[in-house]
Amino acid sequence: MSSSTILVKPSNSPTGQVSTSGLVWQMAIRDILTLFRTPWIIISRSMAFVIQLFVFAYFISGFVSYSGFFQYYAVGSVVAMVASISFVIGYDIFEEAEEGLLDYLLTLPVSRRQFIIGRSIGGAVRSMIYVIPMFVIVAVLEKFSNPLSILAAVLDLFLLAFGVTGLSITMAVTVRSANRFDVTLALLDLAVSRISTALYPLAYLPNYVRSIAPFSPVTFASQSVYSALVKTSLNTTELAGLLAFVAIFIVLGATIYFRRLEGGVYA
Secondary structure (H helix, E strand, O other): OOOOOOOOOOOOOOOOOOOHHHHHHHHHHHHHHHHHOOHHHHHHHHHHHHHHHHHHHHHHOOOOOOOOHHHHHHHHHHHHHHHHHHOHHHHHHHHHHHHOHHHHHOOOOOOHHHHHHHHHHHHHHHHHHHHHHHHHHHHHHHOOOOHHHHHHHHHHHHHHHHHHHHHHHHHHHHOOOHHHHHHHHHHHHHHHHHOOOOOOOHHHOOHHHHOOHHHOHHHHHHHHHHHHHOOOOOOHHHHHHHHHHHHHHHHHHHHHHHHHHHHOOOO
16 A cells, blocks of 8 residues: 655755755655555445445435434535545555555655654545545535535545544554554544544434544534534534644654654664
8 A cells, every 4th residue: 555655856946955845745745646546445435435325324314303314414424434534544654664665765855844744744635635526425415505614614624634644643653563553443443433423413322422422523523514514604612622633633643653763663
């Protein structure tokens, strides 16, 4: 999955150096292109989304006594997909360490900070590229046309992708066993996406989930996106929770990643 390399192109400046933003962007582009080199991820998850929305949600909406359930589920499905695809960056980083590719990447004329920021941005942007077609389908299907509401929803989705990318990076540099890492990230993906109010309203969740779901980052994002698209309003409480999640795991992931790189853990 992570067998691609990155080329640092020469600059037109007299010193031949590439700007900081240029180096960060090149790191981000590498991770964005990696997603398209693994089309099976896009195909499989796109099929899952289509089945989930047009088969499962359609039939279950007839059995749920909740007005507007299909609309609620459609919006939540996009949010859950953003969270799920954002975890893939963790698998990339872990595989790079196992294959020795990370050693090559660290020899490039890119600072550790630029490397980490670029990877976080790349993971978030490629998640958005993946999910935008699904978002468009839902927007057309539910006739969401307010440009400000759509922009606010896209911003919420990007913040979620950015935060989950930081969480995934944190796991990738913390868990050393391959089998343990696969299980940990799969369970974390399932927990973050399902223990939330993205797909089902809080009142319809089991009692043991109801006390945890309000604090899920996917809940923050889904409620904020739903408020923006359906209610055309700004949910400041959920947005604040989402921003807090992003800040915590981007800083935490970058800090741990930086220390692991400098400590030679991957050598």
